[in-house]
Amino acid sequence: MVTALDRDPQAVMVAAERLKPYLDAGRLRIFDGSYALVEEIDELANEFFDGVLLDLGVSSHQLDDDSRGFSFRPDAPLDMRMEGAGESAADVLNLTDESALSRIFREYGDEPRAGRLAREVVRRRSAKPFCTSNDFVGAIRATLGSRSGAPDFARLFQAVRIATNNELGGLATALPHLRDKLVADGVVVVISYHSGEDRIVKNAFRDWSAACICPARHPICTCRGHPLGELLTRRGIVADELERATNPRARSARLRAWRNGG
Secondary structure, three states: EEEEEEEHHHHHHHHHHOOOOHHHHOOOEEEEEEEEHHHHHHHOOOOEEEEEEEEEEHHHHHOOHHOOOOOOOOOEEOOOOOOOOOOOHHHHHOOHHHHHHHHHHHHHHOOOOOHHHHHHHHHOOOOOOEEHHHHHHHHHHHHHHHOOOHHHHHHHHHHHHHHHHHHHHHHHHHHHHHHOOOOEEEEEEEOOOOOHHHHHHHHHHHHOOOOOOOOOOOOOOOOOOOOOOEEEOOEEOOOHHHHHHHHHHHHHHEEEEEEEEE
């Protein structure tokens, strides 16, 4: 049986309708919840899996629905909440202090002018709160110049989305929990779409595959002393040219895999 999880209730509803024959046949079950909080789902608390697949980021369905606020298309709301609750992207831009905003733009958006953009956001919100995509696009253009365009907007909107949903923190928390729910020889596969996500996955898989994780100058090994499993992908696997041509959104995807040693 396949077990599916999604923190977006709308995605769960659509999947349940589309995959109803498999649900009815007992071959699939779908839960409304985050993979980072899998232990909080009573039905899964004591379950183990042959394999785990994490497809991170957002879906095309979410991106294409302007009402969800993931898009930088004109007049889209600044929402971006996966679960529809908690702080929205507008709240992040309106309430986060300048230094924290700068960190979000720099670390999640790889923006070299993160400090300037944070100052511009703070200056603009003092006169008028950020409400729609136009407000943030205006701040980006004022900071990066008239030549800024879709790649810059996509990168910085993604940074705000990651902060809104604590995506990197959730991933770091989830990986060891999901590893411990694998049977012997079970495999975890992660498809990431952001350098920060990929870095967390790469470092976790590397550490799990090492015999010793003690500090370099530690005279005696005091850690577990053996690898937990085997790295299956020495480098992240990326989409080939044909796939990128037919599905442009795959261009940033990177796949890594690891096998549990039991």
